[in-house]
Amino acid sequence: MPETVGVLSLQGDFERHLVALDRIGVPGREVRTVADLDECSRLIIPGGESTTLGILLRRCGLDQAIPERARAGMPIWGTCMGLILLAKEVEGSDQWTLGLLDVTVRRNAFGRQVYSFETDLTIRGLERPFHAVFIRAPIVTRLGVGVEPIAEHEGKVVAVRSGKMLGTAFHPELTEDSRVHELFLNL
């Protein structure tokens, strides 16, 4: 299949991911149905509201289709809410997730005071620091077997990789720097 990167577009910050893909010349596609997903070789789950998206996914059957594609080897990247949706466990909550990445996350982990912030992050695999935008971001509080932390902020894990899964607590689609998109395309 020729490379087409699906961006889950039921809710949230999907448009900026499509713009970022366009900037690096990779075909992107909005994913709203199982049929859309079938046209894609990779999937990005953007930022948004994880409880809302969970409900929408179950309504259109993507709650089953995404794990099936993941088991068949499809690379998946979750940014912010996307990371929460991929996680096996959400701290202090029994909210529904896809459970594809063996980590525990803490939602809104930087507190209500620090609603959002920007910082230069060192990310394993990238030569220069990456300017990262955090918006009500989660952190990873438990790493399962085979999950590699690839970035930390103030000692907290904010990016992970496991096989063909990538999770970032920040929003690379909100800056002009395409290096994390490229990192995903190289998984």
Ligand code: GLN
């Ligand atoms: N706080 C949101 C959630 O818990 C995630 C925020 C985001 O994706 N920017 O779902």
